[in-house]
Every structure is written in structure tokens, then in C-alpha cells.
Amino acid sequence: MNTEHNQPVNAVKRRGRPPAFNQDQALESAMQTFWTFGYEGTSMAALIEAMKMNKPSIYAAFGNKEALFNQVLDKYVSGPSAFVKEALAEPTAYLVVKKFLTQAVALLTQQDTPRGCMIVQGALSCGPEAAMMQKKLMAYRARLEEGLKQRFEIAKQQGDLPAASNIQALAKYVATLHQGISVQASSGASKEALLEMIEIALINWPMTVNHTKP
Amino acid sequence: MNTEHNQPVNAVKRRGRPPAFNQDQALESAMQTFWTFGYEGTSMAALIEAMKMNKPSIYAAFGNKEALFNQVLDKYVSGPSAFVKEALAEPTAYLVVKKFLTQAVALLTQQDTPRGCMIVQGALSCGPEAAMMQKKLMAYRARLEEGLKQRFEIAKQQGDLPAASNIQALAKYVATLHQGISVQASSGASKEALLEMIEIALINWPMTVNHTKP
């Protein structure tokens, strides 16, 4: 049963039986599963069903559960979570935050993907065996918060944020909202309700006189 | 080995071997464990060690894992989480929110208990077997948000909040911050950093002219 899923057009012919699965599609299915149930809540049995691969094939192609999750994480960051980089590129701190939170709500409440953020919820409370992943996700979150802080530092230097701004606290404010939004989304909050909520959160965003809200 | 842990001073003498454990202390240990590792991440083996009881004794005293967690939840709500009711009793919406978030930070970052909120993180992402607990905790969170909304409705009627206030969105704002704080706390955020963050979140809390910030 060779369906040649992952053969590029002019692929070099390799010897041996060709894989019956598509690498990227399988990883996508794994992401969907981990995203839904978290690292600990996802069993190999669930992955086997979702990826439509048998266990030895998964281990041969992606390594063990931990290695597979790491590859899923990469895919998540460069895929669903790619909007973060775009948001940080917005011209003002206000627009950065507005775009970041708005896009987060859009992603975390959309119909065709699981609700909630995989990096927030993938291994939040878990047993000792998932402790390494817990730390890894913590580091990812810390990196995002650090990215916001650095962006706000630039905004401060540009006179976009008041010189007296506590950029550390501002970054934590935005990160906290994002993490809360993740919990809200996974608990069933609607996109509309969360967008209204964001409006409130942004009402008093600090700005200097020469940078007004649009 | 009868240490008579749970014999009240003038207890009625019951027949049979007296329990070697204290009901409340054992439940406290169970709470600590579930709080740390979540529902799914807590194994019976971990509970046995923490509660210093053997498995059949646990089952006899508290029922199965699910029943035990339910009793732990009750204890959590009436114990560590009791500040919620106090906060809702504050005289103005602003003070309600300030007290609620400040106390939440205090609880979720204190040294002698696990970090993060058990109701937020106890079963956020989990496998199908914990789905019931996931729903149950979602309901708890929804109840809190509803409590905030009702409190804000009263504030609105009292002229404490502007008549045009979107109390639904305000309640979701506060609930989202609380949930985000839980994630932050479990990720190692300091009490001080979170208190600074709360200040920012409260800067533009809506108020009418006859109710000013203290």
C-alpha cells in the first residue's frame, strides 16, 4: 500500500519500502491530539489512532513521546502561534498589544482547532514524569513575556510609551491576559465575549501625547 | 498502633479498631498532592505516600480517586479559596476587584502551599478519563465569574459603576486576570511582580464621580 504521500515531484528514488504516511500530515495530527489533551493526557494509543500510524513507525519517524512533542511544539510555534512575531512588529506598543490579544482570541477560539493555547496548557499541572515538559513550556512563556518587554523598551525609547512606564509590569500584564484568555477559551468563552473583554483591558493603555490611539 | 488522632475529647466510644489516621489531616495531604500535580497527574501511589494511609483505608474512608478529589475540592473552596466570598463583600466594585486579585496573588504565590490555583489548573488539559473533572472545574470557574457579574450589577444599581458599564465583560476581565495569575504563579512569578501587574490592571477601573479611588 504505497500512496506516496510524501514523495516530492522530483524526489530521488530511495531503496526500500516507501513510507505510507506523510510526515507533515502525521505531525499535524499529533499536534491536534497534544493540543486537545495536553502532554500527559495524550496516550500513545491516542496518537496511533490520530496519526494513523502504528507504534513502531511513530517511534522510527519521530522518536519517543517526548521527542514527538518537541517536534509538535516547533510546528505549533511556527504555525498557529506565528502571529506572535507579526504582532511584535506592529508600529506602536498599543497596536502590538491590541493585535497580539486580538489574534490570540481568534486563534484560541476558532472552530477547526482545539481551544486554548498548547503552550499554556500543554503541561501546566502534571505528574513528575511530565515535569521536564512543564519546565520547557514555562520557558516558552517566559520568552514571550521577555519579547513583549523588549518591544516595550523600544517603544519607551521611541517615546511611544511614557518614560516612567514599568515595562516589566506591562509585559506581565499582557502575558497574564493571554494566559487567562487561554483558560477562558478552553472553558468555552465565545470569541465575541473575549473581544469585549480585551477592549476593557486596553482602555487605559499608557501612551504619550504624540502617540494617540487610532 | 492507635494514636487516636481523630478522637474528639468526649467522643462516643465506637466498637472496632480505631482509625490510625486523622480524617482532616489526611484530606489536607490529599489536597496538597492534587494541588501540586493536578487530578490526572496525581496517582494513587502518590496519595498513599502523602496521606500515609494504605490504599484500602483510603477507599474505605473517602471512596475512589474521583470521590476523594471532590472532597478535596470542597475543602479547597472553604479553605484556601474562602477569600473569594470576603472579597465580594467589599463595599465598592473597585475594592472587590482589588481585594480579590490581591488576595489571589497572596494565596497563589505563598510559600507553604503549591503555586497556582487548583480550580484553574486541576484538570485544564487532560485525557478523556478526567473529562468529568474538567467540566466540574469549568463550572466552578463559571460560578466565580457569575458571582463577580452579579456583584457588579449591584454596584451598577448603587451608582458605584457607570450605568453604561458592560458588567459581563468586566466580570470576564477580572476572571481572566485571575486565571492568568494562576498560570503566572505556577510558572514562578513573584508576589511582588504580580502585585505591580495588578496595579496596572486596576488603573482605569471604571467609576462614577461619587465613588473615587481610595
Next chain:
DNA sequence: TTAAATATGTACCAATTGGTATTTAAAAGA
């Protein structure tokens, strides 16, 4: 002293966990 009642402790259960050894199938090259 003995029976009834209740708790503890050991040993066990089937099912599931993550992970592999081994056999079989399908392709390319000689």
C-alpha cells in the same frame, strides 16, 4: 473469654502505560 465490629496490611487483579523485538511486505539495484 468470646463474639462482633471496624481498621490495617499484604497480596492481588485486569487494564493501560510507554516502548521494542521480530516477522512480513514492498520497493530498488545487481
Next chain:
DNA sequence: TCTTTTAAATACCAATTGGTACATATTTAA
């Protein structure tokens, strides 16, 4: 055709999961 190479599929592994049966210990009441 036949060997080599690679993947799929079945069957298995020890360890752990939540949950129990059963024997033993400790108390009170008769």
C-alpha cells in the same frame, strides 16, 4: 531472479494505573 534496504504489522515487554479480596490486628460489648 535474488539480494539489499526500508517500512508496516503483529506481538510482545516490564512497569504502572485505579481498584479489591482476604487475612490480620485492635477495639467494645456481651
